[in-house]
Amino acid sequence: MKNVKDVSSRVSRPVKILQIGEGNFLRAFIEYGIDIANETLDYNGNVAMVVPRSPKKEAFDKQDNLYTVCLRGQKNGSVYRENRIITCVETVVSANYDFSGFLRLAHMDTLEFVISNTTDAGILFDDTDQPLPDTPANTFPGKLTQFLYERYRFFKGAADKALTMLPVELIDNNGEALKTCVFQYIDVWQMEADFRNWVDTKCAFVSTLVDRIVTGYPKEEEEIAAMYEELGYEDELLDIAEPFNSWVIGAASLKEKFPVSSPQWQVEFTDDLETYRERKIRILNGAHTSMVLGAYLAGKEYVGDCMADPVIRRQLDQSVYGEIIPTVHMSREKAEAFAADVYERFENPFVKHALLSISLNSIAKWKGRVLPTLKDSIAQTGRLPKWLTYSLAALLAFYRSEHKGDGCLIGNRGTAVYEIHDEPDNLAFVCTHAGLAAADYVRAMMAHASFWGEDLTRIAGLAEAVTAHLERMAEIGVKAHIAELGEQV
Numbered sequence: 001m002k003n004v005k006d007v008s009s010r011v012s013r014p015v016k017i018l019q020i021g022e023g024n025f026l027r028a029f030i031e032y033g034i035d036i037a038n039e040t041l042d043y044n045g046n047v048a049m050v051v052p053r054s055p056k057k058e059a060f061d062k063q064d065n066l067y068t069v070c071l072r073g074q075k076n077g078s079v080y081r082e083n084r085i086i087t088c089v090e091t092v093v094s095a096n097y098d099f100s101g102f103l104r105l106a107h108m109d110t111l112e113f114v115i116s117n118t119t120d121a122g123i124l125f126d127d128t129d130q131p132l133p134d135t136p137a138n139t140f141p142g143k144l145t146q147f148l149y150e151r152y153r154f155f156k157g158a159a160d161k162a163l164t165m166l167p168v169e170l171i172d173n174n175g176e177a178l179k180t181c182v183f184q185y186i187d188v189w190q191m192e193a194d195f196r197n198w199v200d201t202k203c204a205f206v207s208t209l210v211d212r213i214v215t216g217y218p219k220e221e222e223e224i225a226a227m228y229e230e231l232g233y234e235d236e237l238l239d240i241a242e243p244f245n246s247w248v249i250g251a252a253s254l255k256e257k258f259p260v261s262s263p264q265w266q267v268e269f270t271d272d273l274e275t276y277r278e279r280k281i282r283i284l285n286g287a288h289t290s291m292v293l294g295a296y297l298a299g300k301e302y303v304g305d306c307m308a309d310p311v312i313r314r315q316l317d318q319s320v321y322g323e324i325i326p327t328v329h330m331s332r333e334k335a336e337a338f339a340a341d342v343y344e345r346f347e348n349p350f351v352k353h354a355l356l357s358i359s360l361n362s363i364a365k366w367k368g369r370v371l372p373t374l375k376d377s378i379a380q381t382g383r384l385p386k387w388l389t390y391s392l393a394a395l396l397a398f399y400r401s402e403h404k405g406d407g408c409l410i411g412n413r414g415t416a417v418y419e420i421h422d423e424p425d426n427l428a429f430v431c432t433h434a435g436l437a438a439a440d441y442v443r444a445m446m447a448h449a450s451f452w453g454e455d456l457t458r459i460a461g462l463a464e465a466v467t468a469h470l471e472r473m474a475e476i477g478v479k480a481h482i483a484e485l486g487e488q489v
């Protein structure tokens with residue numbers, strides 16, 4: 001069978017974007033949009049893609065950086081399918097394995113933006129990082145500091161060569177968080193004052209919020225074969241996503257500098273990012289994180305299966321409309337309209353979003369995407385919201401394992417096993433406490449402030465309620481417990 005590079009060719013254009021990350025999300029979101037902007041808006045810009053940690057870039061080399069984004073879903077009431085071969089990836093460099101190649105990208109005079117997605121765990125400062133000119137820092141912000149310094153020196157501090165950082169990591173104030181880390185490196189590494197000033201006054205770190213469900217390469221052999229059959233060629237980098245997309249950039253002033261918004265790829269520029277962020281993180285991501293771990297234990301595999309199951313669906317309805325939406329700071333009407341769209345997206349029959357993919361790093365996700373809502377709900381109503389409380393119990397049940405796998409823990413669902421993926425320190429803590437009696441396990445996990453940023457046993461009644469859920473799940477099964485909870489008013 002043909003390969004994607006037998007049916008298309010890359011188009012060389014000025015590189016305007018340095019992209020840190022080669023993951024499924026960025027490839028189906030940023031490159032998709034830039035390709036459209038090149039085609040329909042004459043943006044005339046390409047992307048230099050950096051693989052932040054891994055040495056692996058063979059798939060890109062093999063395919064001359066070409067790959068296909070396949071959009072599947074409903075649009076304006078009818079079935080929508082789009083297969084687009086992405087042609088805007090100019091080069092792919094592995095930062096750790098070709099550090100000088102990475103730094104050389106800083107010399108490109110057409111560069112304007114740095115877009116990153118290094119997961120919720122990527123924006124951090126590591127005090128063991130050394131300021132060695134030839135050695136990549138461990139973290140993405142460390143590498144970015146090295147990159148900015150190289151650019152500053154190469155262009156002798158020219159103001160028009162400063163860069164705008166547009167991180168898309170789903171954390172609070174991602175632009176501010178990235179800037180803070182970069183300045184920590186500049187200060188700890190005692191870098192020159194003029195460079196610090198150039199980064200501070202000429203570069204910009206702008207917070208942004210992305211939204212598109214991307215499931216990546218198909219998981220089942222049959223689906224892979226069907227996709228290749230439909231395309232007429234093979235593509236190891238094939239990336240499946242929904243048609244919906246939204247990128248909100250928290251600086252109204254950037255609109256002219258970044259003219260990429262089109263009907264197919266909607267980019268909004270605003271000075272009020274927080275309203276968008278709260279709505280999306282609490283409703284969409286909060287619904288995912290509070291539903292999927294229990295639903296997986298209850299026998300479900302995909303988000304679509306949950307939507308089709310009346311018991312899980314009732315949980316979703318009661319938690320989204322009864323517990324989450326009342327805490328969102330916007331009119332109920334607008335929040336409900338957003339939730340209705342999210343439901344339609346979760347029901348998309350063409351995009352199979354695996355619950356186990358969403359389960360990755362659930363401790364940090366629950367902390368960022370559910371805990372603030374739980375606390376606001378308690379403050380509003382004076383009682384524990386039943387489903388968000390249950391969702392913590394479901395997380396603790398999903399994670400409870402003493403069995404180590406390869407970089408993960410191994411959980412049991414009936415006679416089957418599944419992998420639990422999280423930060424190594426988190427898994428080590430779980431593993432050493434999983435064998436305790438339910439109440440002790442719950443207390444140990446909830447009191448571990450490095451998971452949640454605080455000791456959750458201080459929230460009145462929460463540990464007791466979570467323990468009761470855990471015991472009831474063990475007694476009657478997770479599905480029966482969800483059904484029983486749904487009946488309670």
Ligand SMILES: NC(=O)c1ccc[n+]([C@@H]2O[C@H](COP(=O)([O-])OP(=O)(O)OC[C@H]3O[C@@H](n4cnc5c(N)ncnc54)[C@H](O)[C@@H]3O)[C@@H](O)[C@H]2O)c1
Nearest residue numbers: 021022023024025026052118119120121122170212213214
């Ligand atoms: N998949 C989606 O539907 C979707 C939608 C919106 C946002 N996101 C965000 O995108 C992130 C990545 O999702 P994906 O589907 O592309 O996953 P992926 O596994 O395909 O890609 C993960 C990327 O993050 C990098 N990475 C991981 N840990 C890192 C670290 N500690 N430091 C530096 N780089 C690191 C990897 O090298 C890779 O580039 C998610 O965490 C999520 O916050 C995903």
Ligand SMILES: O=P(O)(O)OC[C@@H](O)[C@@H](O)[C@H](O)[C@H](O)CO
Nearest residue numbers: 210211212213214285288358360
């Ligand atoms: O991508 P993650 O792993 O951070 O979170 C899982 C999902 O909640 C997430 O991918 C959503 O589908 C996405 O945020 C939609 O824009």
